[in-house]
Amino acid sequence: MSEQKPSDTVWHNGHVTSGERAELLGQQPATFWFTGLSGAGKSTLAFLLERELLNRGRACYVLDGDNVRHGLNRNLGFSSTDRSENIRRIAEVAKLMNEAGLIVIAAFISPYRADREMAKAIIGADKFIEVHLATSIEVCEQRDVKGMYKKARAGLIADFTGISAPYETPEAPSLKIDTSQVSPEDALSALIRLLLAKE
Ligand SMILES: Nc1ncnc2c1ncn2[C@@H]1O[C@H](COP(=O)(O)OP(=O)(O)OP(=O)(O)O)[C@@H](O)[C@H]1O
Ligand SMILES: [Mg+2]
Numbered sequence: 074m075s076e077q078k079p080s081d082t083v084w085h086n087g088h089v090t091s092g093e094r095a096e097l098l099g100q101q102p103a104t105f106w107f108t109g110l111s112g113a114g115k116s117t118l119a120f121l122l123e124r125e126l127l128n129r130g131r132a133c134y135v136l137d138g139d140n141v142r143h144g145l146n147r148n149l150g151f152s153s154t155d156r157s158e159n160i161r162r163i164a165e166v167a168k169l170m171n172e173a174g175l176i177v178i179a180a181f182i183s184p185y186r187a188d189r190e191m192a193k194a195i196i197g198a199d200k201f202i203e204v205h206l207a208t209s210i211e212v213c214e215q216r217d218v219k220g221m222y223k224k225a226r227a228g229l230i231a232d233f234t235g236i237s238a239p240y241e242t243p244e245a246p247s248l249k250i251d252t253s254q255v256s257p258e259d260a261l262s263a264l265i266r267l268l269l270a271k272e
Contacts, residue, residue: 091172091174094172094173094174095174097174098132098174098175099130100131100132100174100176100272101271101272102170102171102172102173102174102175102176102177102200103171103176103177103200103201103202103268103271104167104168104170104171104176104177104178104179104196104200104201104202105119105122105176105177105178105179105202105204105264105268106179106181106183106189106192106193106196106201106202106203106204107119107178107179107180107181107204107206108181108182108183108184108189108203108204108205108206108243108246109182109205109206109207109208109240110182110206110208110210110213110234110235110240111182111213111218111219111221111222111233111234111235112208112212112213112214112216112217112218112219112222113206113207113208113213113252114206114208114250114252114257114260115137115138115180115181115182115206116137116138116139116180117252117257118180118206118250118252118257118260118261118264119135119137119178119179119180120135120137121257121261122178122261122264122265123135123178125261125265126176126265126268129265131176132174132175132176133175133176133177133178134170134175134176134177134178135177135178135179135180136163136166136167136170136177136178136179136180136181137180138159138180138181138182141159141163142159145162145166146158146159146162146163151231151232151233151238152232153185153238156183156184156185156188157185157187157188157191159181160181160183160185160188160189160191160192161188161191161192161195163179163181163192164179164191164192164195164196165195167179167192167195167196168195168196168197171196171197171200176268179192182234182240184234184238184239184240184241185239185241186241186243186244189203189243202247202248202267202268202271203243203246203247203248204246204247204248204249204250204264204267205242205243205246205248205249205250206250206251206252207242207249207250207251208250208251208252208253209251209253210235212252212253213235214235221233222236225237247267248263248264248267250263
């Protein structure tokens with residue numbers, strides 16, 4: 074893949090400000106960044122939150138790990154290099170969506186602290202809301218929603234987070250949710266409170 078030097082291109086300013094977009098949509102853009110083990114509840118809560126925000130008249134969109142790997146990131150695997158590139162691209166997309174005025178809900182295992190820091194730097198600390206789905210590996214493995222833990226234990230999946238690849242716990246997330254202890258309804262309420270507090 075050839076990379077253009079930044080000096081080869083210029084930034085072209087448009088004629089619409091972020092303030093005008095916010096006024097049009099009646100909301101401040103932000104990105105919820107859901108991180109946690111496979112089966113922790115990221116996609117489940119992301120899509121419930123999207124539904125709830127739409128019900129409340131907010132324009133939002135879910136960027137989901139599995140879905141994004143069907144298209145934009147279909148050429149990436151699960152090595153640490155590919156995981157970083159996965160997160161970099163998603164963060165850039167989230168940034169663009171925020172610039173368009175949308176509230177973004179990104180649901181990615183994103184196991185490496187450095188990659189989440191990169192996402193925060195790209196999106197902007199003022200817009201980035203880190204949410205740790207802190208459900209334990211034991212519960213996630215017992216759920217085994219996709220049968221992946223069983224395959225990973227059998228040695229059929231390399232680099233599986235929590236089994237054969239690391240998960241680096243967030244040090245200071247905006248919110249921590251253990252879905253084995255908190256109902257989806259209560260988790261949603263906490264997420265909405267977090268967004269309202271930012272406005
Ligand atoms: N309180 C809860 N909140 C969210 N999910 C819950 C809760 N209690 C049980 N679950 C169940 O946990 C599972 C979470 O799976 P989900 O696909 O959302 O995980 P994920 O974090 O997106 O995993 P992956 O990284 O593999 O995509 C679902 O089957 C869901 O029904
Ligand atoms: Mg998911």
